[in-house]
Each structure stands twice: as structure tokens, then as C-alpha cells.
Amino acid sequence: MPNEYEKDHRALIQEALNDPLARIPERLKSCYYEHQKALNLKYLLQVNLIAQFAYVVYTLADILVLTDIRTLLIVSKLGFAVVMTLITIWIYNHYQNLPLFDLLLPTSIIGASSIWFFNLNISESPYTLIYQYASLVFIVLANLCVQVRFRPSLITTSLITLVIYTGVYFNTYGDAYQILLFSLIYIPVLIFSVYISWNSTLKSRTVFLHHLLNDYHRKAFEKLAHTDALTGLNNRRYFESLATQHVHANFESPNPTTLLVFDVDHFKQINDSYGHDIGDRVLQMIADVSSKEMRHSDILARYGGEEFIALLTGTNSDDAVKIAERLRKRIENIEVNLTDGRQFHFTVSIGITILETFETDLNVLIKQADIALYQAKANGRNRVEHYDPSMDQSAIQNMKRSWNIESDVKMIVE
Structure with missing residues (x-):
């Protein structure tokens, strides 16, 4: 028979599953992070490295569009990508803190988007107004990789959005029409990306809670198979x-x-x-x-x-x-x-x-x-x-x- 501690834990898990937000109880959070770490740490490493590679590819496209600042593009963007790649690998090997790693890419995108718009605003290329719409990929990438915590991702999402709108403002010289036009395209993508982040983290919590509950049920059946019903000892x-x-x-x-x-x-x-x-x-x-x-x-x-x-x-x-x-x-x-x-x-x-x-x-x-x-x-x-x-x-x-x-x-x- 399950002891009182097990009964209390099962009731706690069931209550969390009945919560529409599937919030993890405080006493289970360390277990939740360990579970997610086993499932997602390597995935997050791969996503971060692929994102830095994508940023490098973006640099090649920038060189073709913003021809007047090629040297600045190579130094700033490639340098940033190399630094972030090294930081990512170091954190993975020496400081495997999952909540931190979960926000590593969104945080790096704040810096990447700042550098990108800085270069865009300096360039005299006639394509800068059109090219600013490529910044939509930043907000999508930032929210696509979030797996563990949703609320902190809202902070990074807000900061990325602030950087993008600041860049758009200077790039359009404050033209309200251009800003409105950009917003009509950016905001639906923003909402979609935030939904992806919310749904991913909700799914992670729900899967963890179901896993925990199923584990209790499995252990109960295993115990039943080798336990004497009267005394609770081994049979x-x-x-x-x-x-x-x-x-x-x-x-x-x-x-x-x-x-x-x-x-x-x-x-x-x-x-x-x-x-x-x-x-x-x-x-x-x-x-x-x-x-x-x-x-x-x-x-x-x-x-x-x-x-x-x-x-x-x-x-x-x-x-x-x-x-x-x-x-x-x-x-x-x-x-x-x-x-x-x-x-x-x-x-x-x-x-x-x-x-x-x-x-x-x-x-x-x-x-x-x-x-x-x-x-x-x-x-x-x-x-x-x-x-x-x-x-x-x-x-x-x-x-x-x-x-x-x-x-x-x-x-x-x-």
C-alpha cells in the first residue's frame, strides 16, 4: 500500500494536472528541471548552435544587400556569432543550468538583433526599408526554442520587440506609415511565436506531470506484484x-x-x-x-x-x-x-x-x-x-x- 507521503505527492500531481496551466508545484520544481534537463539539454545545445550558424548565413545575405558596410558586417556579426558559440559550448560543458540554457538563445538574439539593426541603420543601401522585414525571424527563433519556462521568455520577447521597434523607428526616420505597415506584419508573427513558446512549455509541464503520475502507478503495480497484501512485506x-x-x-x-x-x-x-x-x-x-x-x-x-x-x-x-x-x-x-x-x-x-x-x-x-x-x-x-x-x-x-x-x-x- 502507498504510504502517506506517496498519497500526498499523487494528490499534488493530480491537482497540478487539473490546473489549466499545469503549474508545477514548488516542491516538484527541482525534479521537473532534472527531467527536462535529461530530455532537452542536448536539444537546446543543438538549437543554439544551429541558430548561430543561421546568423552567419544571414551575414552572407547582408553582405549582398548592404554592400557599403561589408567590413563592419563581417567584424560585428561574425564576431558575435563566434563569441556566442563559444559561450554556448562552455555553459553546456561546465554549467548545465537548464533554466539558464533555456533562455540562452532568446538572450543572445537581443544582442544579435541590436547588431543587425545598428548595421542596417548605418547603411546607405536603398533596400534597408524592405530588408528590415527580415527581422521577423528573430522573434520566431527566440520563442521557438523555449521549452521550460514561459514567463521569463516574455521578458526576452519584450526586449527583442523593443530592439526591433527601435531599429525600425530609426531606419524609417520615425515614419508613422512605415511603422504601421511593419506592425501589421510583425504583430501577428509575434503573437504566433509567443503561442509557440506558451504551448511548448505547457506541453513540457503536462508531459512531466503525466510521467510522474504514471511512474507512481507503475511502482504501485510492481509493489503489488511482489508484496504480501496483509503485512505489506515482500511475498x-x-x-x-x-x-x-x-x-x-x-x-x-x-x-x-x-x-x-x-x-x-x-x-x-x-x-x-x-x-x-x-x-x-x-x-x-x-x-x-x-x-x-x-x-x-x-x-x-x-x-x-x-x-x-x-x-x-x-x-x-x-x-x-x-x-x-x-x-x-x-x-x-x-x-x-x-x-x-x-x-x-x-x-x-x-x-x-x-x-x-x-x-x-x-x-x-x-x-x-x-x-x-x-x-x-x-x-x-x-x-x-x-x-x-x-x-x-x-x-x-x-x-x-x-x-x-x-x-x-x-x-x-x-
Whole structure:
């Protein structure tokens, strides 16, 4: 089952998706930028480099139109393109800040359009009035590449528009008719380019939020597939998969590993006396206490019925016994309160075995721990026993006949 933190996050994501603007919650912004960085950083690098190349190509066209200032064009525009290319590559290699990189091209276009209009206004070419309409490409390029944040792009868009209109004003000597004519063409392109920027950033936010929500759903299904529904622990199949991987890895790189098998003493009597609901509560309490005793690297599972199992990695026999004793005592002190005011305690028996460096069969390890577990039961229950080869199969069979309690003896002899 998802914890409260996961539920809160999912509710936050769903609320953001229901927002028409798909605004990213503050606590998710760092995650959003990392996600966009993985998707768009290389793309933004390519767009910036292609834009600088396009600016160079524009310079060749300028040379053909503004023939009287060729030297100034080459020095100013090509120089600017080279400088911006070097800055772009440096930022990409040393300072991969996505929000900054997202606005790098629009910012550079402010400078590029300023240089372009400066040259246009100096030139005496008769084509300058017509050629000023080529500046429309600046606003389109500036908004075409924005992928992450829309509001900051409005600032760069406004500055580019200010530069362009200033250039047009001086280029037309303040002719209102020429400025109006330019505006009738520029403003629709401006609106279109701003829409592109808004739509791109909205799509980026929506895709991220859907990705995050789908990731939660995927993890929930994966967890459901390998989790015991009652206790929330790993189930038997998943435990065997993880433990087998560890056993095989341990053969290649030996590391002290022990296995604990434990189950509830007289669990059938608990069910018969108090009901299966109380029996389920007992198992959930054991799962809760056991989880708190385990480290992140340990593998804990409900193995079936009232039996639990734990693989303790990097743990020798002495430490395993200490952990098992601590666990046994904590479970012994659990108090179960009934609705009628009565209370009762319960205990567990624990069997321990250590993984030998030459052993690669998990079933052998489990069988040894099971034998130690039933030795603990034979010795009075509520105790810890370490496996010893002297605990042979015949002794277990004798225990089974003497107890005459089928539920207390596991099928360890196949």
C-alpha cells in the first residue's frame, strides 16, 4: 500500500494536472528541471548552435544587400556569432543550468538583433526599408526554442520587440506609415511565436506531470506484484528471487550472510481463541516490529501462513543471534488489546543459519534455518536456535510424531 507521503505527492500531481496551466508545484520544481534537463539539454545545445550558424548565413545575405558596410558586417556579426558559440559550448560543458540554457538563445538574439539593426541603420543601401522585414525571424527563433519556462521568455520577447521597434523607428526616420505597415506584419508573427513558446512549455509541464503520475502507478503495480497484501512485506516469490540473486553474488564475492526463519508459537490457538481477525493483527504487528529491526540492505518477507523469513547481509553468526534475540524480546513484549478489555501476549521461535561461501542453493539455506526453527520449538518455544548439522532430519520426524500437531511442523522433508 502507498504510504502517506506517496498519497500526498499523487494528490499534488493530480491537482497540478487539473490546473489549466499545469503549474508545477514548488516542491516538484527541482525534479521537473532534472527531467527536462535529461530530455532537452542536448536539444537546446543543438538549437543554439544551429541558430548561430543561421546568423552567419544571414551575414552572407547582408553582405549582398548592404554592400557599403561589408567590413563592419563581417567584424560585428561574425564576431558575435563566434563569441556566442563559444559561450554556448562552455555553459553546456561546465554549467548545465537548464533554466539558464533555456533562455540562452532568446538572450543572445537581443544582442544579435541590436547588431543587425545598428548595421542596417548605418547603411546607405536603398533596400534597408524592405530588408528590415527580415527581422521577423528573430522573434520566431527566440520563442521557438523555449521549452521550460514561459514567463521569463516574455521578458526576452519584450526586449527583442523593443530592439526591433527601435531599429525600425530609426531606419524609417520615425515614419508613422512605415511603422504601421511593419506592425501589421510583425504583430501577428509575434503573437504566433509567443503561442509557440506558451504551448511548448505547457506541453513540457503536462508531459512531466503525466510521467510522474504514471511512474507512481507503475511502482504501485510492481509493489503489488511482489508484496504480501496483509503485512505489506515482500511475498515468498519476490523474497526467493532477491535472495537467490544475493546467494549467487555471494559466491563470487563472499560476504557474511545469515538467514532467519521465525513463526508465531501456538498460532492456531490464537486463531481458535480470538478469531482470525486477531490472528491477522498479530501477523501485522510482527511485520511492523521486524521491519524496524531490519536494515535497508536486509531482505524481509512473509514466507507463508505465520512464518517470516529474513536474509541478513553483511552479518555474521554472532551478530545474527543478537539481532534475533532483540527481535524475539520485542515481539514478546507486544501487547494485544481485545475489544472486551482483555489482553494477551504472544511469542515467536527463531531459527538461524549462516550462508557458507561454497553454497549457491537457497533451498539448502532455508531448510537448515527451518530445522533450527523446529529445534527451538522442541526446546520450549520463544527462543533462538542456531543450525547445527547434528540437528538431522530424523530428529525432526520424531518431534512431529511426539507433538502430533500438524500445523506446528513444516514440510522440510520432501
